[in-house]
Amino acid sequence: MNSPKRITIVDLARDLGLAKTTVSDALQGKGRVAPETVALVRTRAEELGYVLNRAARSLRSRSTGALGLYIPPVVRNFSFYMEFAFGAAEAAARAGADLVLIARDHSAMVEQPSAVGGLLVIDPLAGDPTIQHFVATGLDMVSVGRLPEASLPHHLGVIEADHSGLSRSVFDAVFARGARRPAFLGSDGTFFSSWAEDVAASYRAWCAEHGIEPLADTVSVEADTMALSGKVSTLLAAGADAIITGPQGFAARVLPLVRAAGKDPAAFPLASLVGDPSTELNDPRIISVDLLPRAFGEASIRLLVDRLGATGRPVHRTHGGRVVHAGPSDTPGRGGD
Amino acid sequence: MNSPKRITIVDLARDLGLAKTTVSDALQGKGRVAPETVALVRTRAEELGYVLNRAARSLRSRSTGALGLYIPPVVRNFSFYMEFAFGAAEAAARAGADLVLIARDHSAMVEQPSAVGGLLVIDPLAGDPTIQHFVATGLDMVSVGRLPEASLPHHLGVIEADHSGLSRSVFDAVFARGARRPAFLGSDGTFFSSWAEDVAASYRAWCAEHGIEPLADTVSVEADTMALSGKVSTLLAAGADAIITGPQGFAARVLPLVRAAGKDPAAFPLASLVGDPSTELNDPRIISVDLLPRAFGEASIRLLVDRLGATGRPVHRTHGGRVVHAGPSDTPGRGGD
DNA sequence: TTGAAAGCGCTACCAG
DNA sequence: CTGGTAGCGCTTTCAA
Numbered sequence A, B: 001m002n003s004p005k006r007i008t009i010v011d012l013a014r015d016l017g018l019a020k021t022t023v024s025d026a027l028q029g030k031g032r033v034a035p036e037t038v039a040l041v042r043t044r045a046e047e048l049g050y051v052l053n054r055a056a057r058s059l060r061s062r063s064t065g066a067l068g069l070y071i072p073p074v075v076r077n078f079s080f081y082m083e084f085a086f087g088a089a090e091a092a093a094r095a096g097a098d099l100v101l102i103a104r105d106h107s108a109m110v111e112q113p114s115a116v117g118g119l120l121v122i123d124p125l126a127g128d129p130t131i132q133h134f135v136a137t138g139l140d141m142v143s144v145g146r147l148p149e150a151s152l153p154h155h156l157g158v159i160e161a162d163h164s165g166l167s168r169s170v171f172d173a174v175f176a177r178g179a180r181r182p183a184f185l186g187s188d189g190t191f192f193s194s195w196a197e198d199v200a201a202s203y204r205a206w207c208a209e210h211g212i213e214p215l216a217d218t219v220s221v222e223a224d225t226m227a228l229s230g231k232v233s234t235l236l237a238a239g240a241d242a243i244i245t246g247p248q249g250f251a252a253r254v255l256p257l258v259r260a261a262g263k264d265p266a267a268f269p270l271a272s273l274v275g276d277p278s279t280e281l282n283d284p285r286i287i288s289v290d291l292l293p294r295a296f297g298e299a300s301i302r303l304l305v306d307r308l309g310a311t312g313r314p315v316h317r318t319h320g321g322r323v324v325h326a327g328p329s330d331t332p333g334r335g336g337d
Numbered sequence C: 001t002t003g004a005a006a007g008c009g010c011t012a013c014c015a016g
Numbered sequence D: 001c002t003g004g005t006a007g008c009g010c011t012t013t014c015a016a
Helices: A009-016 A020-027 A035-048 A054-061 A079-094 A106-111 A129-137 A163-176 A194-209 A225-237 A250-260 A293-307 B009-016 B020-027 B035-048 B054-061 B079-094 B106-111 B129-137 B163-176 B194-209 B225-237 B250-260 B293-307
Strands: A066-070 A098-102 A119-122 A141-144 A155-161 A182-187 A216-219 A242-245 A270-272 A286-290 A315-319 A322-324 B066-070 B098-102 B119-122 B141-144 B155-161 B182-187 B216-219 B242-245 B270-272 B286-290 B315-319 B322-324
Touching: A009 A020, A009 A035, A020 A035, A054 B054, A066 A079, A066 A129, A066 A293, A079 A098, A079 A119, A079 A293, A079 B079, A079 B098, A098 B079, A106 A129, A119 A129, A119 A293, A141 A293, A155 A163, A155 A194, A155 A293, A163 A182, A163 A194, A163 A242, A163 A270, A163 A286, A163 A322, A182 A194, A182 A225, A194 A216, A216 A225, A225 A250, A242 A250, A250 A270, A250 A286, A293 A315, B009 B020, B009 B035, B020 B035, B066 B079, B066 B129, B066 B293, B079 B098, B079 B119, B079 B293, B106 B129, B119 B129, B119 B293, B141 B293, B155 B163, B155 B194, B155 B293, B163 B182, B163 B194, B163 B242, B163 B270, B163 B286, B163 B322, B182 B194, B182 B225, B194 B216, B216 B225, B225 B250, B242 B250, B250 B270, B250 B286, B293 B315
Parallel strands: A066 A098, A066 A119, A119 A141, A141 A155, A155 A315, A182 A216, A182 A242, A242 A270, A270 A286, B066 B098, B066 B119, B119 B141, B141 B155, B155 B315, B182 B216, B182 B242, B242 B270, B270 B286
Antiparallel strands: A098 B098, A286 A322, B286 B322
């Protein structure tokens, strides 16, 4: 009933009358072996059902065929991150690696670190102990969004969407629909990321350019309807005639609140800076940014793979996104690097 | 700029004047060491920035702190699987393991198998070469849905939702809304799973009980609108006065097609047996089954963890789900095992 | 083109 | 309670 004992390269070598070095080289096509020998070894390996022992390989060669993805706990439920993760898994597969979803907390990682050869950290919170741990480990990493720390060893790259440009397009669209006092509802310190910074700064700059007095507030990404409702009331009382929300899905949740407050949704523009596919991207009543999370995940892994083992200052890349209006006038995003 | 050389237990042992065995035992609390020694070793380890080498541990102890999740390529984009995966990652974390998303194809796995200690395979297609590979490897595994093969070594458990019961509730609901010729549109061979079997069988049985002539057809889970439209036309022409769809999201896609065919959606019940959160679960026009994918993922990992290393026939567990009507009369599902 | 030896860092096993 | 020895399966390095 149990594994009948797994076959090793030593077994293969004995069986073939070769040295285990030769077998090893033949199996991974290390060049020094005669083509016929390679064929012979491979055939026999298949016959005997040989499978490589990854642990042994890793131990000796200090390389693991896996890449890690760390998503901060607060936001793991957002569909943006799920789609991102699946895009990343796909890209990792193309690079011959598995993708490890790292969800354990810091303490557990000390006793049993993840066996990954490179790490993608997405929207990292300042001082997140898990990330500190990875840094201490000396793991090569690429961040999605800028890190709170100015400079970190082994931080090899940054990839981000053009949040300033995209949110600006949204503000313009809201303005074009007649809003003259658009309010901004961003995320608070429970989820601080460079994205949140960019978007808030972009709002202030846009207001300044249009001679509009900013009307901004923040909520927790974990806010319940009660909390959200309070914020919305305050903004409306202050004279908001449009609301642009930051965290994914919040615009859709604000919609009924606005209606309940007696506003006509048709005359009250609503926008989401991270469109939720389930509730926002297909809703004609909401202007939203589609960050193309799947492609984002793929591009991020590509950057990580490109930079693995490299040194020097972090490389910077930009990922595209697009603004989705109700009408047919979608604004294509700027992409590539 | 590079890692200043990672510290090992030998370094620690030398530093402390102890044997490396003692250090090893102390670090993992193997009981035989004096409490003070344990404290001493742990403190010093932290000071020196020691991190365990997972490869070495795995090699020696034949255990990896990671569990794998394999999702067939055809369906990876369905949000059901994404939510499932994140639930699984969370549960794995609680068990002290990482979750590896396995997306590589068979050929790549031979040269570089995934370093996992147990595997979750979900809705496996008959003859999927990747799964065959895992079986050959002798990896402990649990399947979500029954396997096409009758009996497989190391297949330690099966977990599934009560698809027959849930779909029956849906048929009843459709009937209650007045439909007398409800058609069923299931998935075809591009995605064969025990779920598809159960649901189709359940439909036929229900029809027989109600003296209704079955009206069923199948589509590819990858069907485009054109293909879907053709199927819908055929069903309507055959006299369908309601449509129940199998694959996630198909009911929402059928909705506009039905309207285009001149049917009044209000009088034409539409149902989804795997509700899509983005388009179906919140739509009052569609009756749908919420399989609670996140909790499903968690329960699946728990089963895997429970059964790791065990032997014998596969254990069977049931996961709950619920039917979501437009009204307030949701049917709670049966859960647990 | 091939082989032999050494050793990656850790844990299992058996002495003390 | 602690230490020594062996060895997991592989790749690296060097010699033939």
